[in-house]
Amino acid sequence: MRNNAPETGAANFANGVPSVPPRVAVRGLTMSYDGRVIMGDLDFHVNPGEIFVIMGGSGCGKSTLLRHLVGLETPASGSIFFNGHDFTKATETMRNALLRHFGVTWQNGALWTSLTLLENVSLPLREHTRLSPREITDIARYKLAITGLAGFEDYMPAQISGGMVKRASLARALALDPHTLFLDEPGAGLDPLTSRLLDDLLLQIRDSLGTTLVLVTHELSSIFAIADRALFLDTATRTVGGIGPPAELRDHSPNPRLRRFLTRGTP
Amino acid sequence: MPQKNQSSKPVAALAAFDCAQARVTLSGEWSLKNGFPAPDALLHEIASARPALATAAEPAPAEVVTIAFDCAALGRYDSSLPAYLHALNEGARRGGTRLAFAPGTLPDTIERMLSLATARQGAGTPEAAAGEALPGSSAVPGVRAATARHLAEGLFCRIGTAAARMVRPWGDALAFVGETMTALANLARGRARCRFPEFWFFVQACGVDAFPIIGLVSFLTGLILAYVGALQMRQVGAMIYVPGGVAISMMREMGVLMVAMVLCGRTATAYAAQLGSMKVSEEMAAYRSMGVPPVEYLVLPRILALVVTIPFLTLYANFFGIIGGLFVTTPMGVSLGQSYNMMALTMTLPNFTSGLIKSVAFAMLIGWIGCHRGMACGKSSEAVGDAATSAAVLGITLVIVADAIFAVLFNIIDFF
DSSP states (O other), X not given: OOOOOOTTTXXXXXXXXXXXXOSEEEEEEEEXXXXXXXXXXXXXXXXXXXXXXXXXXXXXXXXXXXXXXTTSSOOXXXXXXXXXXXXXXXXXXXXXXXXXXXXXXXXXXXXXXXXXXXXHHHHHHHHHOOXXXXXXXXXXXXXXHHTTOTTOTTOOGGGSOHHHHHHHHHHHHTXXXXXXXXXXXXXXXXXXXXXXXHHHHHHHHHHHHOOEEEEEOOOHHHHHHHOSEEEEEETTTTEEEEEEOHHHHHHHOSOHHHHHHHTTTOO | OOOOSOOOOOEEEEXXXXXXXXXXXXXXXXXXXXXXXXXXXXXXXXXXXXXXHHTOSSOOSSEEEEEEEEOTTEEEEOTHHHHHHHHHHHHHHHTTEEEEEOTTSSOHHHHHHHHHXXXXXXXXXXTTTTTOOOOOOOOOOOOOOTTOOBSSOSHHHHHHHHHHHHHHXXXXXXXXXXXXXXXXXXXXXXXXXXXXXXXXXXXXXXXXXXXXXXXXXXXXXXXHHHHHHHHHHGGXXXXXXXXXXXXXXXXXXXXXXXXXXXXIIIIIHHXXXXXXXXXXXXXXXXXXXXXXXXXXXXXXXXXHHHHHHHHHHHHHHHHHHHHHHHHHHTTTTOOHXXXXXXXXXXXXXXXXXXXXXXXXXXXXXXXXXXXXHHHTOOSSHHHHHHHHHHHHHHHHHHHHHHHHHHHHHHHHTTOO
């Protein structure tokens, strides 16, 4: 099921040290809410072209970590580097320039409900490029076609199903050819078949476009199907409970909570 | 994406056409920044270059034209190139022709990106998706509060944290004022990203749709004022002054106040609920994560719609209030002619304009409060209800406070 990373994005390792700079690097990140630490001392990196999964039990702070990664929350301490640039200390201009390279999909799609699917995908292009309306429409139609929504351009988000909302959200996130795509629970609320099709689509996107994918999920089937590496947020220690290829973590991790998580509690 | 050091305009040109096969040269730099040519131009070139096919006695129902690409002069490209080829395909299909791209003539990445779109074409038809499930429930992960360890330990730290927490809403409110002012300044300079279709929608929602309720409330207010005035004036035989009194009250105070009250209950709550719901469904986060300021997109059209419509609503309310007064004074013996003459005496510029001046300030206040309560909303359906309630309560309170300030100011500058 897993494919090799494309030549544009694969990271080569020598003695465990990546030879290309990581796409995303998190150093000593502590996330807090209302003065309380949710997760602390997080250290990890995501390589270009990698499918990286952030996993953990419900309420452990996976989505909060994602919000920190895309700059919607301010860390209590620590830094987040994006292509070597410190995102947490970036100026407003720098920040907006970096955001231009992100694509984000949210747990429930978060499509703008007053806009059609075509307008939803067109909006980032209108905001960040100087393309003509005709060019924007062509690109938006293509992105919708990529995600299997050709023919639905004029539909409103309320008129389509949950799986289609997720795919339209993905099309919107891909609008500006982002280097990195952040996905919050892409398979949540979907039936197993649609969820599997979405996994296939994510693999195809990575393989065709060389996009780096950072997913937040706790769906084991998706984790084993598409993740190159996975990060486990451990609620017991409130920090990273393990990081590596999912199958390796399941079979060889010294962390029993992580092994239990990946085997649905079976010994 | 392949990188070549070439920077020129993207071009797709027909090099030759023979035996239903077109040779197309792709050159230049294809980038989302630069734009790309219209596919119709190439389609037209292909159509005019194949007279033999066009004049064939029995053309096939769906002609197939194979295109072989020459990419020797192709520079850097991103998804604008597959988007162009996709649009080319679509354009040809609409014209009754099917395009087949000769395999191996496009770069591998482009072929893979195109196959992504074409492979999923069937799955994307409305019929194919008719059976898909409707959206499932989603849960926002909570934060473990009770067992979490504290960042700030010790008495002084806790007092400081509590104080900071109390002050934070005021700081947020001030920041929102700043953001709104910046957005308005950007709008004045023509740099704001205000969506005008939405502006007209809100003009309809907060203005035109409010006419019936404002008409009724204002009519009844004028009627009540006339009854109260008549109670005193009748005793001294000065009933003739009642219509003028009603007109002054409506123009200076009651007309604009009634409009503001209705808008607080109708529009501020709607704004708070709309924006609050958008926050719950992460639509707001989607704007921010794409570097699009939600204040310019969501707040500006709402506030501007109120500012534009409220003077008209105020004039309308004044008119209906005066009519309500006449419904009381006319049966009590003040003729319409006398009423007109007395009211004409009260129609001074200060009386006429003071209500209108206040209306614009109230519109800013109501719009700002409604939007702020929505933007500051929590992430639950209960929080949306709270946001709407607080928008109404805060709106009414601040409108009355602002009205009192205006009364003092007008008194100081002798604006009577």
